[in-house]
Amino acid sequence: MGIKGLTKLLAEHAPGAAVRRRVEDYRGRVVAIDTSLSIYQFLIVVGRKGTEVLTNEAGEVTRSLKRDGSSEDLNRAIEVGDEDLIEKFSKRTVKVTKKHNEDCKRLLSLMGVPVVQAPGEAEAQCAALCENHKVFAIASEDMDSLTFGARRFLRHLTDLSFKRSPVTEFEVSKVLEELGLTMDQFIDLCILSGCDYCENIRGIGGQRALKLIRQHGYIEEVVQNLSQTRYSVPEDWPYQEVRALFKEPNVCTDIPDFLWTPPDEESVEKIKAANDKFSLGRGKLLAPVANLTGSTSTAGKEPKCILGGPGQVMKARSPLQLGISSVRGALGSWNAISRVLASTPFIRSLQAFIVLRMEAIVEGSKYECLLFDLDDTLYPFSSGINLACRKNIQDYMRRHLRIEESQIADMCLELYKEYGTTMAGLKALGYEFDNDEFHANVHGTLPYDNLHFDPVLRTLLLSIPQRKIIFTNSDKAHAEEVLCRVGIQDCFEGIICFETLNPPTPTCHGLHKPLSSISDELSSDLDDLDESDGFRPKSPILCKPSIEAMEAAIRIANVDPEKTIFFDDSVRNIASGKAAGFHTVIVGRPTLVPGADHALESIHNIKEALPEIWDGWSESDVVLASTASETTISENFEK
Incomplete structure (x- = not known):
C-alpha cells in the first residue's frame, strides 16, 4: 500500500516532480523491479476447478500449488458438496510457500535475469541499488519507494490497467524541492500521513500532515503542539523506529555488477516437465518460456517468444529488469517474492498482445x-459497515444538529426514502452543516478492519x-x-x-x-x-x-x-x-x-x-490477462 494519499498530495503540491514517459523511453535501461504478489495472483488462476490441484504422477500436490485445507468454510462446502462454494473458498485458501519463492528465483536465474535477495524490505533494496547507480530506476506501485530514497521511481511500467496512460516517473530530489522539505522531514511527512509500518494519528491525512511538518518541522514538535482534545496519539507509537527503518534500512550494499546471460532452455524445459504432470492449459502457458532465446551480447538481437502471435507485437527490445525478492524485518510480516515472470521479455510481449486483444474484443462487444x-x-452487507454508518448518522443528527433522539430513527428512514440519502434530505430540510465534517463523522469510525x-x-x-x-x-x-x-x-x-x-x-x-x-x-x-x-x-x-x-x-x-x-x-x-x-x-x-x-x-x-x-475471450485469455497483469495490493492479504 505504501504511503496513504501520497500520490494525490504530490499531484497537488509537487506537480513538477512527476513526468509522464513512454515505456519505450526506458529501452536498454536496467530497472530494479520490486516484486510483490504475482505468485499469489498466478496461483489463484492456475489451479483446477474446486478441490483439485496440480499434482505429480503419484497424485501428490506439487510444489506448484498448495492449498490450506484448514479453512472451515472450505471444509463445510466440501461436506455439503456445493461446487460453487468449493471453488470460491478454495481460491481464498491458496498460500504462497517458501518453496514457491525458491523455485521462482531459480527460474529467473535460468532465464538470465539477475535476482537479489533483499535481507529486509524489497523497496529499500531497490532504492539502495538506484542510489548506488547499480540501476537506472526502480519500478514499483508502492509510493514508499520514495520514502526509502529512490533517486528515480517508476509507476505503471508494466501495468495493463494503465495501458492508456504513460509511465509516471518521480525524482525524489524534485519532490523535496517542490515540497520545500528536507529528506528527514519528508520521511516524517510520510509517517504522519500513514504508512505500512505503524498506525497514524486518526484525523491527520496527507494535507494536514504536510501543513504540520511545514509548521513544526518534525513529528516530535507536531505531537507536542497537537490539540489533546481533538487528536489522540497512538499509545507506544513507534514512529522513531519506523523513521530509522526508512533512513537506515537493512539492505545489501556489496553487490557485484549484474551479469546478463542467455536463457538455459534445456533446464527451463526440465522444470516444466520433469516431476509434475501439468494440465493442458498449464503446459501452454509454460511453452513460451521454454522457447525464449537470448545472448550475453544484446547488440543487434531481440528477445523472441512463441505464443501464437504476441512475439510479433513486441518488436522492440524490452527494458532490462531486475527481480528483487523480500523477507520482511521485525516491523512487518513476511513478504513473498513475486512479479517473477513479469520481469521477462516474454511477459512484456504477452502484455502488448493482451492489450491489443482486449481492445479488439471491446470494440465488438x-x-x-x-x-x-x-x-x-x-x-x-455482513461486514457491518452499513449498520455502523447508520448509527454514526444518527449520532451526528443528535449531537451536531440537536434533533430530538426519539424522532431520529423515523426521520432517517423517511429522508432516505424521499431523497436517496439522509444527508440529502437534511440539506433539503434546511439544516446547515459542513459536508466534509458530516462525512468525517459518519465514516471516520467505521469498522474497516472487517473488510x-x-x-x-x-x-x-x-x-x-x-x-x-x-x-x-x-x-x-x-x-x-x-x-x-x-x-x-x-x-x-x-x-x-x-x-x-x-x-x-x-x-x-x-x-x-x-x-x-x-x-x-x-x-x-x-x-x-x-x-x-x-x-x-x-x-x-x-x-x-x-x-x-x-x-x-x-x-x-x-x-x-x-x-x-x-x-x-x-x-x-x-x-x-x-x-x-x-x-x-x-x-x-x-x-x-x-x-x-x-x-x-x-x-x-x-x-x-x-x-x-x-464474448470473444477464451479461458486461456482470461488466465493470461490475470497472470500478466502487474498490480499492487495491500500486503495485508495474509491476514
Whole structure:
C-alpha cells in the first residue's frame, strides 16, 4: 500500500516532480523491479476447478500449488458438496510457500535475469541499488519507494490497467524541492500521513500532515503542539523506529555488477516437465518460456517468444529488469517474492498482445463500460459497515444538529426514502452543516478492519476487458479506503462520488481520480452544467437514485447507457438506472426486482450471470490477462 494519499498530495503540491514517459523511453535501461504478489495472483488462476490441484504422477500436490485445507468454510462446502462454494473458498485458501519463492528465483536465474535477495524490505533494496547507480530506476506501485530514497521511481511500467496512460516517473530530489522539505522531514511527512509500518494519528491525512511538518518541522514538535482534545496519539507509537527503518534500512550494499546471460532452455524445459504432470492449459502457458532465446551480447538481437502471435507485437527490445525478492524485518510480516515472470521479455510481449486483444474484443462487444456501486455491492452487507454508518448518522443528527433522539430513527428512514440519502434530505430540510465534517463523522469510525482482501473479486475484475468505474454516493475518502481494504483499488478507471456530483465551487472538476484516471477532458463536464441542462436536482445534494444523478454520471463518464451495465444493491437505484437506459444488475438478491435485467446473490457470480461480457475471450485469455497483469495490493492479504 505504501504511503496513504501520497500520490494525490504530490499531484497537488509537487506537480513538477512527476513526468509522464513512454515505456519505450526506458529501452536498454536496467530497472530494479520490486516484486510483490504475482505468485499469489498466478496461483489463484492456475489451479483446477474446486478441490483439485496440480499434482505429480503419484497424485501428490506439487510444489506448484498448495492449498490450506484448514479453512472451515472450505471444509463445510466440501461436506455439503456445493461446487460453487468449493471453488470460491478454495481460491481464498491458496498460500504462497517458501518453496514457491525458491523455485521462482531459480527460474529467473535460468532465464538470465539477475535476482537479489533483499535481507529486509524489497523497496529499500531497490532504492539502495538506484542510489548506488547499480540501476537506472526502480519500478514499483508502492509510493514508499520514495520514502526509502529512490533517486528515480517508476509507476505503471508494466501495468495493463494503465495501458492508456504513460509511465509516471518521480525524482525524489524534485519532490523535496517542490515540497520545500528536507529528506528527514519528508520521511516524517510520510509517517504522519500513514504508512505500512505503524498506525497514524486518526484525523491527520496527507494535507494536514504536510501543513504540520511545514509548521513544526518534525513529528516530535507536531505531537507536542497537537490539540489533546481533538487528536489522540497512538499509545507506544513507534514512529522513531519506523523513521530509522526508512533512513537506515537493512539492505545489501556489496553487490557485484549484474551479469546478463542467455536463457538455459534445456533446464527451463526440465522444470516444466520433469516431476509434475501439468494440465493442458498449464503446459501452454509454460511453452513460451521454454522457447525464449537470448545472448550475453544484446547488440543487434531481440528477445523472441512463441505464443501464437504476441512475439510479433513486441518488436522492440524490452527494458532490462531486475527481480528483487523480500523477507520482511521485525516491523512487518513476511513478504513473498513475486512479479517473477513479469520481469521477462516474454511477459512484456504477452502484455502488448493482451492489450491489443482486449481492445479488439471491446470494440465488438455488446458492452463498453461497467458501472459499480460500492457499499454492499463490492463487499457483503455482513461486514457491518452499513449498520455502523447508520448509527454514526444518527449520532451526528443528535449531537451536531440537536434533533430530538426519539424522532431520529423515523426521520432517517423517511429522508432516505424521499431523497436517496439522509444527508440529502437534511440539506433539503434546511439544516446547515459542513459536508466534509458530516462525512468525517459518519465514516471516520467505521469498522474497516472487517473488510478483507478479496483475491477472487480482484482476479475477476482484472479479467474484464471493458471500462470499469465506481459510482457511489459516498465521499471519495471512504471509497478509497474501502477499495484499498478489499484490494481492488487499481481495478477501476476512476470514481464518481459525492464530490464529483456536488462540487464545492463552479470550477471544481468532475471526476475524482485517486486510483487511476478517466480522460482529463471529462473532468470539465460538471463545469458546464447549469439549470438549462436539466441536471440540477431539486434537492441541494445530487445523488442516486435521482435520474439527474444517473444522467450526470453518463455525462461525466462519457458512456452510452445502452452499452453500459450498472451494478447496485439498491432496488430504487436499479429502477432509476433502468430509466436512464442502463442494463441493470441487482446485487445481493437471488431474484429479479423491478427494473433489473439480472440478479446476483454475490458480486462473485458475474461470470455465471453475464458470460457475454467475455464474448470473444477464451479461458486461456482470461488466465493470461490475470497472470500478466502487474498490480499492487495491500500486503495485508495474509491476514
